[in-house]
Amino acid sequence: MTITFRCPKCGVELSFDDLSQSSAPCPQCGHAIPVHATAAMRDHNTADRCALCDCPHVYVQKDFNRAFGVSLFVIAAIASCWLYFYNKVWQAFAVLLGAAAVDYLLYRILPDVIICYRCHSQYRDFAPDTGYAAFELGLAEKYDPKDKSRGAENPAADWKQR
Numbered sequence: 001m002t003i004t005f006r007c008p009k010c011g012v013e014l015s016f017d018d019l020s021q022s023s024a025p026c027p028q029c030g031h032a033i034p035v036h037a038t039a040a041m042r043d044h045n046t047a048d049r050c051a052l053c054d055c056p057h058v059y060v061q062k063d064f065n066r067a068f069g070v071s072l073f074v075i076a077a078i079a080s081c082w083l084y085f086y087n088k089v090w091q092a093f094a095v096l097l098g099a100a101a102v103d104y105l106l107y108r109i110l111p112d113v114i115i116c117y118r119c120h121s122q123y124r125d126f127a128p129d130t131g132y133a134a135f136e137l138g139l140a141e142k143y144d145p146k147d148k149s150r151g152a153e154n155p156a157a158d159w160k161q162r
């Protein structure tokens with residue numbers, strides 16, 4: 001299992017996969033980062049809670065770049081409108097269907113990533129397990145960090161502005 005996270009002191013992005021230690025120093029600022037690895041993490045390679053901030057809630061989602069997914073559909077929609085304008089109706093529908101098919105395929109083949117509600121640490125290459133919980137807005141509100149710049153990858157960050 002690989003953990004990607006930001007140093008709580010200097011904010012540099014780090015990743016490590018050694019869960020045998022109880023603390024690891026940040027290579028940039030030397031801050032000792034505590035590692036609360038559970039027996040399940042060490043023995044079964046699963047992330048049942050966050051090893052970095054000890055948050056008991058994590059969620060699983062597709063390891064998918066949201067910006068890429070959105071731009072794929074924007075480009076397909078523009079191309080479709082343009083084709084429709086030139087009376088190429090079937091081609092216009094084909095472009096939209098093609099974009100939907102690519103999206104579906106990506107969703108099927110992409111791996112999962114586990115994310116901590118509180119510190120947004122990301123866990124990859126864990127043992128496949130269907131027991132992981134999906135994203136819940138209520139929990140995201142509960143653990144929403146005070147520092148918004150660190151929550152840039154948190155979907156709840158933009159939901160809050162509604």
Ligand SMILES: [Zn+2]
Nearest residue numbers: 007010026029
């Ligand atoms: Zn640091």
Ligand SMILES: [Zn+2]
Nearest residue numbers: 050053116119
């Ligand atoms: Zn955490």
